[in-house]
Amino acid sequence: MEQESGRGRRVTILDVARAAGVSKSTVSRILDDRLPHSRSPNAQKVRRIADELGYTRDVFASGLRQGRTNTVGVIVPRLTDTAMAVFFEAISHASDRRGKLAVVATTDHQPDGARRAVRNLVKRRVDGIIFAADRRDDPVVSWLDESEVPYVLALRREGGGDAAVGDDVLGGYLATRHLLDLGHTTIALLTGPEFASNARLRQDGFREAMEEQGAAIDPVLVGATDFTVDSAADAVHRMLDAGHEFSALFAATDNLAIGAMSALARRGKRVPDDVSVVGYNDIPLSAHLPVPLTSMRVPFEEIASNALELLEAKIDHRSVTGGVRTSTPSLIPRGSTRRVI
Amino acid sequence: MEQESGRGRRVTILDVARAAGVSKSTVSRILDDRLPHSRSPNAQKVRRIADELGYTRDVFASGLRQGRTNTVGVIVPRLTDTAMAVFFEAISHASDRRGKLAVVATTDHQPDGARRAVRNLVKRRVDGIIFAADRRDDPVVSWLDESEVPYVLALRREGGGDAAVGDDVLGGYLATRHLLDLGHTTIALLTGPEFASNARLRQDGFREAMEEQGAAIDPVLVGATDFTVDSAADAVHRMLDAGHEFSALFAATDNLAIGAMSALARRGKRVPDDVSVVGYNDIPLSAHLPVPLTSMRVPFEEIASNALELLEAKIDHRSVTGGVRTSTPSLIPRGSTRRVI
DNA sequence: CTGAAAGCGCTTACAG
């Protein structure tokens, strides 16, 4: 690469064509990754010269002409939610490998956030959208259907659209099963808000495991949250105030588990001695808390790849077998859970 | 908006022109935000029709023609570092307000990560780059200088380029001053790796405060980390193993503080009763830890705005007075620090 | 203020 692209005159396809003594059409074809890679001497020469000149295709010109931009939009509630940052990084890496760019927009949990995000991304000409925000009642999904932007859901299913998800029911089941296996029977649950489908499915898995075991679910020990650490702490304080004892707690996300542990600490309850705690998502921090958190690991890389594949199929108007790809979470046992004594 | 843009035929400037009975040149000018907003009847009509037709400018066509894309690239080490996610969200919001798009690339702390990130962003035709990765010795800065991409540094200064930063020396000073004021004199320090300029400046502030107070700095109580939670825990374990007592600890980031608290807990030291701890960055989680963390709040929004302004000036070839804008951090006292008894 | 025309850097039928 003789010359890094900058503000000066860019190296265009015409420069390469002239230097190689061929037409720009030919250069365009030789450098087109979608076409079979020609090993003819001419092709090799063009590639060499393009390299020497530091030529890179102008994505704007190419996008304008092709009607596609090789850009995918990703919508998440917030990037400061580490699980979402992990997921976006996964999509970003997978996109990179496929020569695409992932751009992210956040909804900030605002009512109109999703719509604004979609509009912004569409304006930027993304080829499609991976939607990972979490409002069940959000009309954005039907709105996305009406608009003609190709999209897939990720980390949640809704309205029958294509989706790449983790098996949240199984995850909820496995987390609860772990606690039951350790001898716990009175288990508190910290779930998300009504509209969050993934939290509800994890709750379903919780119920399934409890029923299978014949363990009763105390409604007082089921706390709804808005996914904030604070609301989790509040919910646990209320449980404690109600005087209903519990020896274990399953939280629908690691953040909620952190809030729970914070409240438990403040009330003089030790983890895991007095209460065992299981989280969900296995965010990087969880392994490094004062009491390392037992958590459900979600295969974000796999889900990201699936989402991207499904989306590409949609963009290319290919129909995909299935339409929903489900990845399996796994339990990572750590210090926050122990056998009841 | 009659018709959401999608895959069907897009509404182009020509559609608007025809519907309004003017030329596309005229439409282009009327809809050009850079030009003074005309209130002539004609202009109003065109704007109304554009709206009715759901016209949005094709950023690719516009970008191709104008030679700029209204996109800024942001480079951070990782998005899973919450402080970086906060910062990117801040840039994203500020960009939005200015009608720009912010796209992010991560270095993953890889030696060649920064270069790869720059190359990727340049390929995507960003108008400029906000560089917030943290390797002091990274040759990428001089490399950026050679390439002709406009860029500014953020959260760190290096090699004299334009930069939007927090006052890390002051922050380190204030954090340490807080501990000194509470009566602590043997204070441990958790700093970053050699190459991280911001950590070093915070360390300078620490030294300044200690010297001012006439408090000695025990080299054994200065622990270098690689910014991971684990390495912080390890460093604290080593201090404890060495048998050098300390009643307070200042960590160059909240993550390091979390690692420290984790190690302290494992060694039976209570925070704040046995050891007071101060972090830096005030990430959202810090307020919600079992022991809420005293931390230095960094005005990320302000730094993001500054970075964007500096960058725009560079892009427009305007020279800016100064070239470095410094924002002031502030101490947020919480439960992790208390007066020595 | 307005319009016709050129051109940004590509890709892609079309014809050879």
Add this chain to the structure above:
DNA sequence: CTGAAAGCGCTTACAG
């Protein structure tokens, strides 16, 4: 396989 030509949707001197 190759090249000349048209055109993607804009913006912008240029001339009126």
